[in-house]
Amino acid sequence: xxxxxxxxxxxxxxxxxxxxxxxxxxxxxxxxxxxxxxxxxxxxxxxxxxxxxxxxxxxxxxxxxxxxxxxxxxxxxxxxxxxxxxxxxxxxxxxxxxxxxxxxxxxxxxxxxxxxxxxxxxxxxxxxxxxxxxxxxxxxxxxxxxxxxxxxxxxxxxxxxxxxxxxxxxxxxxxxxxxxxxxxxxxxxxxxxxxxxxxxxxxxxxxxxxxxxxxxxxxxxxxxxxxxxxxxxxxxxxxxxxxxxxxxxxxxxxxxxxxxxxxxxxxxxxxxxxxxxxxxxxxxxxxxxxxxxxxxxxxxxxxxxxxxxxxxxxxxxxxxxxxxxxxxxxxxxxxxxxxxxxxxxxxxxxxxxxxxxxxxxxxxxxxxxxxxxxxxxxxxxxxxxxxxxxxxxxxxxxxxxxxxxxxxxxxx
Numbered sequence: 001x002x003x004x005x006x007x008x009x010x011x012x013x014x015x016x017x018x019x020x021x022x023x024x025x026x027x028x029x030x031x032x033x034x035x036x037x038x039x040x041x042x043x044x045x046x047x048x049x050x051x052x053x054x055x056x057x058x059x060x061x062x063x064x065x066x067x068x069x070x071x072x073x074x075x076x077x078x079x080x081x082x083x084x085x086x087x088x089x090x091x092x093x094x095x096x097x098x099x100x101x102x103x104x105x106x107x108x109x110x111x112x113x114x115x116x117x118x119x120x121x122x123x124x125x126x127x128x129x130x131x132x133x134x135x136x137x138x139x140x141x142x143x144x145x146x147x148x149x150x151x152x153x154x155x156x157x158x159x160x161x162x163x164x165x166x167x168x169x170x171x172x173x174x175x176x177x178x179x180x181x182x183x184x185x186x187x188x189x190x191x192x193x194x195x196x197x198x199x200x201x202x203x204x205x206x207x208x209x210x211x212x213x214x215x216x217x218x219x220x221x222x223x224x225x226x227x228x229x230x231x232x233x234x235x236x237x238x239x240x241x242x243x244x245x246x247x248x249x250x251x252x253x254x255x256x257x258x259x260x261x262x263x264x265x266x267x268x269x270x271x272x273x274x275x276x277x278x279x280x281x282x283x284x285x286x287x288x289x290x291x292x293x294x295x296x297x298x299x300x301x302x303x304x305x306x307x308x309x310x311x312x313x314x315x316x317x318x319x320x321x322x323x324x325x326x327x328x329x330x331x332x333x334x335x336x337x338x339x340x341x342x343x344x345x346x347x348x349x350x351x352x353x354x355x356x357x358x359x360x361x362x363x364x365x366x367x368x369x370x371x372x373x374x375x376x377x378x379x380x381x382x383x384x385x386x387x388x389x390x391x392x393x394x395x396x397x398x399x400x401x402x403x404x405x406x407x408x409x410x411x412x
Contacts, residue, residue, distance in 0.1 A: 051101035058108035062269035083361015096127025130185040137178035144171035152282035161240035225258035280322035344388035
């Protein structure tokens with residue numbers, strides 16, 4: 001005799017039947033009471049618990065020793081697919097809590113774009129619970145941080161300030177509003193929420209101090225040292241522009257210590273390694289007086305098939321640390337390229353560095369062009385890669401102009 005789980009109607013996937021059965025168990029007690037409030041509460045609790053299970057599993061994967069995470073992440077995405085199916089089967093009342101749960105799950109997997117899509121869907125559906133405000137604050141703040149760090153790679157100081165002002169205008173008020181609505185839902189402590197408020201109010205020293213205590217009290221919560229590294233980088237940029245060079249370098253070294261703590265704690269979390277790449281790319285662009293460092297030997301292997309890449313023992317300085325972090329990230333998922341924009345931004349920072357001739361060979365611009373061409377062949381709409389390829393072309397044109405000018409000068 002067939003069991004109920006296998007007795008699916010023609011055309012219905014087995015997972016859909018299982019999802020429907022689970023939702024019936026959740027909704028039946030509430031339906032028996034005849035109250036809409038209890039039914040809504042049951043659905044919200046069910047989806048929240050499902051998100052917590054995915055978050056816990058993703059955290060366990062992150063904290064494991066460095067390894068190929070593809071199978072485990074695929075399993076968690078299957079859980080998300082089931083969750084999405086359950087949301088659809090439960091009807092309109094499940095849309096808000098279901099989308100909120102999917103946003104939390106996507107954030108746990110490091111998928112910032114999917115997190116934004118799901119949390120905005122939940123918010124647009126009128127689901128404004130404090131936990132949703134917290135998730136929304138986290139994703140908007142992460143976008144803010146990445147774009148502020150990216151702005152540090154802009155060489156022209158006036159253009160950089162315009163970029164920073166634009167980012168502040170887009171995100172600051174929204175993040176602060178969400179943090180106010182999320183009060184009491186901060187994870188793992190209120191100090192982390194207070195540090196986010198301090199960051200977005202430009203109280204960087206206060207944010208760094210709060211994050212140091214959070215990182216000490218909750219060593220598994222790698223989000224604290226990652227945020228602290230960004231805060232210290234932004235503070236270092238302020239000090240550097242004010243002429244306090246030694247203080248700026250001290251902040252950078254403290255930021256690197258925070259990154260090292262995050263990377264050693266969560267070896268299998270790609271975002272911890274990519275945070276180091278963003279950090280070092282900004283440092284190379286910011287400190288024009290310092291050597292960018294050395295890089296490992298290069299070959300034509302992964303992470304971008306058919307394109308020159310840099311592998312080998314970790315080099316010294318910002319460049320060596322950044323390339324090492326890129327390789328560490330690629331080992332977590334060998335079948336997918338490390339986000340190409342970070343590699344391109346790093347290479348362009350090196351191409352543009354005034355002291356590059358003392359530390360690098362002539363392959364950097366060629367390498368950047370090849371990566372951009374490969375990635376645009378895969379995704380012609382990638383705005384970031386388009387921007388970085390244009391930046392490479394400008395650098396190459398400037399180099400050619402300088403060479404022509406030098407060759408036309410009369411010899412002494």
